[in-house]
Amino acid sequence: MVSAVGxxxxxxxxxxxxxxxxxxxxxxxxxxxxxAPDALSWFFLLILCIAATAASVFAISRPAAxxxxxxxxxxxxxxxxxxLAGDAFTLLLGFEAMSVASWLLVLAEDREDxxxxxxxQYLGFAAFSGICLIGAMFLLAHAGPSGVPALSxxxxxxxxxxxWRGVAVLVxxxxxxxxxxxxxxxxxxxxxxxxxxxxxxxALMSGAMTKVALYVIIRxxxxxxxxxxxxxxxVPLLAMGAASAVLGGLRANTAPDMKSALACSTIExxxxxxxxxxxxxxxxxxxxxxxxxxxxxAALLHALNxxxxxxxxxxxxxxxxxxxxxxxxxxxxxxxxxxPVTAACALMGAAALAALPPGPGFASExxxxxxxxxxxxxGGVPVQMLLAVIAALMALAVGLAAAAAVRLIGIAFLGRPxxxxxxxxxxxxxxxxxxxxxxxxxxxxxxxxPGPVLxxxxxxxxxxxxxxxGERAGWLVLSAQAGTAGYAALGIAxxxxxxxxxxxxxxxxxxxxxxxxxxAWGGGFMAPPPWLPFGDPATQPSAAGFSQxxxxxxxxxxxSARETVSVPPPASPDPARHVAREADLLDAWLLAPLxxxxxxxxxxxxxxxxxxxxxxxxxxxxxxxxxLALLALLEEL
Amino acid sequence: xxxxxLLLHAALMLAAAPLVVGLARRLKARLMGRQGPPVxxxxxxxxxxxxxxPMMAEDAxxxxxxxxxxxxxxxxxxxxxxxxxxxxxxxAPLADxxxxxxxxxxxxxALALAAxxxxxxxxxxxxSRAMMFGSxxxxxxxxxxLTLAVIGGGTNLVAIAAVLxxxxxxxxxxxxLALLALLAVALVENGRIPADNPATHLELTMVHEAxxxxxxxxDLALIELAGGLKxxxxxxxxxxxxxxxxxxxxxxxxxxxGLAAWAVKVLVLTTGLAAMESAIAKMRVFRVPEFLGIAxxxxxxxxxxxxxxxxxx
Numbered sequence: 004m005v006s007a008v009g010x011x012x013x014x015x016x017x018x019x020x021x022x023x024x025x026x027x028x029x030x031x032x033x034x035x036x037x038x039a040p041d042a043l044s045w046f047f048l049l050i051l052c053i054a055a056t057a058a059s060v061f062a063i064s065r066p067a068a069x070x071x072x073x074x075x076x077x078x079x080x081x082x083x084x085x086x087l088a089g090d091a092f093t094l095l096l097g098f099e100a101m102s103v104a105s106w107l108l109v110l111a112e113d114r115e116d117x118x119x120x121x122x123x124q125y126l127g128f129a130a131f132s133g134i135c136l137i138g139a140m141f142l143l144a145h146a147g148p149s150g151v152p153a154l155s156x157x158x159x160x161x162x163x164x165x166x167w168r169g170v171a172v173l174v175x176x177x178x179x180x181x182x183x184x185x186x187x188x189x190x191x192x193x194x195x196x197x198x199x200x201x202x203x204x205x206a207l208m209s210g211a212m213t214k215v216a217l218y219v220i221i222r223x224x225x226x227x228x229x230x231x232x233x234x235x236x237x238v239p240l241l242a243m244g245a246a247s248a249v250l251g252g253l254r255a256n257t258a259p260d261m262k263s264a265l266a267c268s269t270i271e272x273x274x275x276x277x278x279x280x281x282x283x284x285x286x287x288x289x290x291x292x293x294x295x296x297x298x299x300x301a302a303l304l305h306a307l308n309x310x311x312x313x314x315x316x317x318x319x320x321x322x323x324x325x326x327x328x329x330x331x332x333x334x335x336x337x338x339x340x341x342x343p344v345t346a347a348c349a350l351m352g353a354a355a356l357a358a359l360p361p362g363p364g365f366a367s368e369x370x371x372x373x374x375x376x377x378x379x380x381x382g383g384v385p386v387q388m389l390l391a392v393i394a395a396l397m398a399l400a401v402g403l404a405a406a407a408a409v410r411l412i413g414i415a416f417l418g419r420p421x422x423x424x425x426x427x428x429x430x431x432x433x434x435x436x437x438x439x440x441x442x443x444x445x446x447x448x449x450x451x452x453p454g455p456v457l458x459x460x461x462x463x464x465x466x467x468x469x470x471x472x473g474e475r476a477g478w479l480v481l482s483a484q485a486g487t488a489g490y491a492a493l494g495i496a497x498x499x500x501x502x503x504x505x506x507x508x509x510x511x512x513x514x515x516x517x518x519x520x521x522x523a524w525g526g527g528f529m530a531p532p533p534w535l536p537f538g539d540p541a542t543q544p545s546a547a548g549f550s551q552x553x554x555x556x557x558x559x560x561x562x563s564a565r566e567t568v569s570v571p572p573p574a575s576p577d578p579a580r581h582v583a584r585e586a587d588l589l590d591a592w593l594l595a596p597l598x599x600x601x602x603x604x605x606x607x608x609x610x611x612x613x614x615x616x617x618x619x620x621x622x623x624x625x626x627x628x629x630x631l632a633l634l635a636l637l638e639e640l
Numbered sequence: 641x642x643x644x645x646l647l648l649h650a651a652l653m654l655a656a657a658p659l660v661v662g663l664a665r666r667l668k669a670r671l672m673g674r675q676g677p678p679v680x681x682x683x684x685x686x687x688x689x690x691x692x693x694p695m696m697a698e699d700a701x702x703x704x705x706x707x708x709x710x711x712x713x714x715x716x717x718x719x720x721x722x723x724x725x726x727x728x729x730x731x732a733p734l735a736d737x738x739x740x741x742x743x744x745x746x747x748x749x750a751l752a753l754a755a756x757x758x759x760x761x762x763x764x765x766x767x768s769r770a771m772m773f774g775s776x777x778x779x780x781x782x783x784x785x786l787t788l789a790v791i792g793g794g795t796n797l798v799a800i801a802a803v804l805x806x807x808x809x810x811x812x813x814x815x816x817l818a819l820l821a822l823l824a825v826a827l828v829e830n831g832r833i834p835a836d837n838p839a840t841h842l843e844l845t846m847v848h849e850a851x852x853x854x855x856x857x858x859d860l861a862l863i864e865l866a867g868g869l870k871x872x873x874x875x876x877x878x879x880x881x882x883x884x885x886x887x888x889x890x891x892x893x894x895x896x897x898g899l900a901a902w903a904v905k906v907l908v909l910t911t912g913l914a915a916m917e918s919a920i921a922k923m924r925v926f927r928v929p930e931f932l933g934i935a936x937x938x939x940x941x942x943x944x945x946x947x948x949x950x951x952x953x
Contacts, residue, residue, distance in 0.1 A: 340701055359742060388947065392940070395782060405771065410768075503709045516858065517693065526762060
């Protein structure tokens, strides 16, 4: 409810209403919390408010969950605080409150072991990102005039970071905010924690929280860290973004669980946005503000689109889970008949996810490709080759997203039910349907009218880069350069409608119509037993079966996917088994060694408990001496 | 004038789509020493299918009935964008290469969804393989688009063709490499040998045929028509981007030579397709990603050659 007001507020802000920086009447003495929103904050607040409104309306139709009552509004408020913050301290406070609140929400359904495990891992990642961000802000503030560190954004802007400090800020922000956004190599928690939370919370985590993290990256790298940096500053973002896009797209194809697949696809889309950000940094360093505006505009437009359609898809997954009793793809199927509204909304979201024209995903990815193309002029052959490779990886990611979208819709909503619960599913209650339909309608608008949306982003671009999209974002046509032909969403949609409706007219007029319904030829399988009224689920493609070609072709190198077939000896009644395993390499390389390290450290710390009294006294005195020495050393410095 | 050009183009494309398929079949049969069906056979098939009652699987949803129209909608829109005999069509400002690629992706996704709708095993196999091919074809296609866009100064196909027409007739290495990459992508996207066999009905080898197995009557007719149209769109795309000779620019003066040039180009490309299909064997499904990987490398090479030879300004 509050967030609906928030939308109006954010829109008003975007349309240019002045808003004086305000000090909140709370905070540490001497460090009042200040709010100083600008065009960028308003734009991200708009994304947040759309997602939060839809999620809140959807939540009305869920069974009451007392454990989410407090953290859920806190979560939204913390995200809003992060976006509106006018000083580093408020930003960090909001960011950390967001982490804690979302952790509580992930923990809301803690009866399942997997959820507790996910929450623990998420807490680790959140702490890591907090430490990195605090470090980054410290470095930013330290560069300011000596004396009391001035934390307000204006003061930070006035003292740009340079040299090794700048590099450290870049690294820390990419690690800190990047792990919250789900950029490879710090993406491990998303496919676990996002599904663990209740669905309207997962929707917010994927749709809005990753955007808040991206906001922090943009705020620091484009705004607070000051002036043009060397060109290579954009390269880490490009590389991480492309890697995230491909890995996320692939994992979205192999995840067995609907929400987990959606979370993986979030990794992919955040990667695409990061590519846009990296490109904008490079273009800004090369002093090409028009190109930088194109790249950043593409990234921001994609952030908005993703915020809308991913929220929509998570809500659809929530409706499915609530009504069909599972979110495992292999227990669903045929839901389009039982849940037509949810299925139609999910189709809309999936079309956006797959970047199909004239949907919303296509417009922003078109702009991103145009930015890459124009980015070829920012450097010599090495830069051009890098960008060509990035373009190919992005195209691969887009193709993988299309495959993932087909798998999500095709396995969950089409075909025959794979479980009795799926066969008896009912469409979501009215508030949930309203929330989903609203978002689906918004998807349509965003897809058909990307130009006006970009005009809304223009103030933010001008604020950050000194140049906007301007003429290039017309009402009907998006173009890479002013005055040239471009992508006209409405025109394409019109042509499609013309051809499709023409065919419909011709078919009605000239062909025999009226479908005869008959059983499909099932490939010669035995007739299903009477207790399986919807046919044998095993004769339908399964989620794992659908992903088999991609898993074999790409999964072996990237996910170390292995397939083992065990055939029992002749005359044995045991079934033959075909097991497909996969593991994210990052888990094996990053998390597993960390876990081993933790266990070893815990083991050696454990020994301290069993020391004799003499030894423990010696340890205490030793620690005291070390601390005093450290203190003396710091005094010297 | 541009409206007239568009109408003529639409009629030509619609008429030529089944003929190209028929011609390819006929030529292939002759090359293999068979008589082969007449060139008009696909037209007769489509008319015959229109007279039959369409059928639907029990478990299929309304989506199943919508998809043929989405197919025709998407591929038809692409066909209206790709120029044939003149560059001066009404749709010329919309003819963005990425948008054309996107429209073809819409058709692919729609058909894959329909294949999963009936809940049969074949549909699932076909859909998953088609989506894998699509994922691997996309990067190669994009690199070709990138090369063309660098040469032509943007992703608009008509603008690229105009630039290539107007420029000096230099044989560029990168264009040749890009052409090879695009040919490979076109073969896979249209379900031709070596990726898929359009004439097969053997369960384990089919990709496209497995997806349309449950269609009948007018729906199948529409899908067949869309398939032919897609092949023609690809031929047109290759002809316009790489051999833009003879295509008329604005004004009706260039229409007649444009039509002649278009007919010759489509004939030559179809003959090449038939010759290629009868010369090589179909690959295993899991070799196709490697085939497309080669296309990707060719595309990358094309881009690199271009960067090295032409300081991009």
